[in-house]
Amino acid sequence: xxxxxxxxxxxxxxxxxxxxxxxxxxxxxxxxxxxxxxxxxxxxxxxxxxxxxxxxxxxxxxxxxxxxxxxxxxxxxxxxxxxxxxxxxxxxxxxxxxxxxxxxxxxxxxxxxxxxxxxxxxxxxxxx
Amino acid sequence: xxxxxxxxxxxxxxxxxxxxxxxxxxxxxxxxxxxxxxxxxxxxxxxxxxxxxxxxxxxxxxxxxxxxxxxxxxxxxxxxxxxxxxxxxxxxxxxxxxxxxxxxxxxxxxxxxxxxxxxxxxxxxxxxxxxxxxxxxxxxxxxxxxxxxxxxxxxxxxxxxxxxxxxxxxxxxxxxxxxxxxxxxxxxxxxxxxxxxxxxxxxxxxxxxxxxxxx
Numbered sequence: 001x002x003x004x005x006x007x008x009x010x011x012x013x014x015x016x017x018x019x020x021x022x023x024x025x026x027x028x029x030x031x032x033x034x035x036x037x038x039x040x041x042x043x044x045x046x047x048x049x050x051x052x053x054x055x056x057x058x059x060x061x062x063x064x065x066x067x068x069x070x071x072x073x074x075x076x077x078x079x080x081x082x083x084x085x086x087x088x089x090x091x092x093x094x095x096x097x098x099x100x101x102x103x104x105x106x107x108x109x110x111x112x113x114x115x116x117x118x119x120x121x122x123x124x125x126x127x128x
Numbered sequence: 129x130x131x132x133x134x135x136x137x138x139x140x141x142x143x144x145x146x147x148x149x150x151x152x153x154x155x156x157x158x159x160x161x162x163x164x165x166x167x168x169x170x171x172x173x174x175x176x177x178x179x180x181x182x183x184x185x186x187x188x189x190x191x192x193x194x195x196x197x198x199x200x201x202x203x204x205x206x207x208x209x210x211x212x213x214x215x216x217x218x219x220x221x222x223x224x225x226x227x228x229x230x231x232x233x234x235x236x237x238x239x240x241x242x243x244x245x246x247x248x249x250x251x252x253x254x255x256x257x258x259x260x261x262x263x264x265x266x267x268x269x270x271x272x273x274x275x276x277x278x279x280x281x282x283x284x285x286x287x288x289x290x291x292x293x294x295x296x297x298x299x300x301x302x303x304x305x306x307x308x309x310x311x312x313x314x315x316x317x318x319x320x321x322x323x324x325x326x327x328x329x330x331x332x333x334x335x336x337x338x339x340x341x342x343x
Contacts, residue, residue, distance in 0.1 A: 011178075039220035041187065045180055048216050048224060071311055072222040075261065079216060079225035 004110040004119045005032035005058035007066045008103050009051055009073040011044045013037035019067075019100045026104055027111040034058035046072045051080040055092060063091035063116035065123065067103040091116065097123040145241050151207060152200040157340035158333050159189040165332055172325040176312035180221055181325040188219035188227070204242070208235030222310065223326060226262055226271065233257035248282040255279045262309065269307035269319060271326035274298040278334055292338040299323060299331035 006023060010016035016037030023033055034054035039045025051066075058064050066081075068074045074094055081092045093116060095102055106123040114122070162169075162185050170182030191214050192199065199207050212231030216224050237250035255275045259265065266276045274295050281294040300323065307319035310326070 039180070039184070040218055041220075043180070043183075044178070045184065045220040047220050048228075072220070072224075075222040075225045076220075079228065079261070 001113055002060045002062040003031045003113065004062045004106075004116050005034070005055075005060040005064040006103060006107045006110060007051070007054045007058045007064055007077075008033075008035040008037075008099065009046060009054070009066055009077050010035070010037045010069045010099060011039075011046055011073060012069075013042070015069065015099070019103050022100065023103050023107040027107045031107045031110045032058040032060045032064075033107065046076045048076045048080055048083075051077050052083065055080060055084065055088075059088070061091075062110075063093070063119075065106050065110070065116060065119045066092065066094045067097060067099045067106065067123065068094060069099045093120050095120050095123040097126045101126050146204060148200045151202075151204070152196060153343075154337060154340050155192065155196060155199055155207075155211075157336045159193050161332050161336035162186065162189045162329060163193075165329075169325050169329055172323055172328055175322045176307065176315055176319045177325060178221075178311050181223060181329065184219045184221045184223055185227075185329055188215045188224065191218040203240040205235045205238055205240060208232070208238065211235075222262070223271075223329070226258055226326070229257050229261040230254050230275070248279075251282055252279045264309040267305065268309035269302050269305040269312060269324045269327070270309050271324070271330040273302050273305070273324065274327045274330040274334070278330075288338040288342040292335045295331040295334040295338075299327040302327040 008016045008019045016035035020033055020035040034057035036047065036050035036054040038047065040047045055064055066077050068077055077094050081089060084092065095106060102123040105126065106119045109119045109122045166182035166186040169185060170179055173179050173181035192211055199210055202210060208231050212228045212235060215231060216228030233254035234250055237253045239246055258275060259272060264270050264272055266272055277298045278291055278295050281291050286294065302324040303322065304320060306317060307313045312319040
């Protein structure tokens with residue numbers, strides 16, 4: 001059974017990479033993990049292309065859970081999901097959860113073999 | 129082209145196919161306007177957001193100008209979809225997918241030679257797509273506060289001058305609003321007293337389009 005992939009999307013490459021480091025420390029290499037941070041020219045912001053690329057890198061047949069920070073990260077992630085090939089589109093979700101805590105708990109669930117629905121709902125329990 | 133003219137010398141809304149030169153002029157007018165106002169848009173966004181709207185929009189529309197020859201040669205639906213895709217790819221920030229969705233939806237809805245009625249229906253659908261993308265409604269101090277009244281003016285038969293006026297007034301009307309969507313919503317009451325940068329960029333693009341189309 002494949003583990004759910006985790007994608008971290010922040011406006012800041014440093015935040016995204018740092019959160020990914022924390023996830024790796026928790027779950028090692030068994031969970032597919034990728035991050036996207038920064039706008040198309042590398043400044044603060046988000047990039048549709050970088051997010052799409054991260055989804056492909058973290059791809060798992062069990063699905064992919066995306067953790068985002070602020071507005072543009074969510075909007076670009078949702079756009080990226082819609083533009084995926086039809087057979088993948090339904091297996092990627094954006095979690096309404098804090099980015100760092102959400103990524104760590106989602107990855108921990110994933111490493112135990114949880115389904116995409118469980119990974120998402122566990123991460124979303126962190127949101128008030 | 130078989131552009132009919134009204135007594136004032138303006139083209140009427142019912143017209144034949146849009147030729148390459150007209151498409152080129154319209155793209156340049158809208159893109160140049162956005163690029164020329166990037167500092168103003170950035171300043172508006174710096175007041176109530178993250179200060180990147182002008183730079184983001186400039187990057188997107190400069191990329192469109194680089195493809196001007198190819199874009200002008202496309203039929204209208206393909207042109208609009210290509211513009212939408214380019215904005216999604218290049219703008220970044222929430223405005224990339226939001227404006228991208230507007231143009232992609234217009235490209236999907238508009239026939240190659242739209243009548244005025246078809247244009248109004250397509251614009252209304254495209255604005256609905258932006259609402260869905262942004263999970264937002266009128267009155268939240270966003271670009272929708274310009275796009276929605278313009279869609280209504282278009283549906284009720286407003287001429288180019290009326291559309292431009294509607295867009296300009298609607299952008300001004302975001303000044304006293306309190307933002308409840310987008311980055312400005314973090315500021316709560318402090319978002320009051322500033323024009324929304326997305327509303328401003330929308331009104332600029334609509335005004336530029338109306339001016340060039342009526343020229």
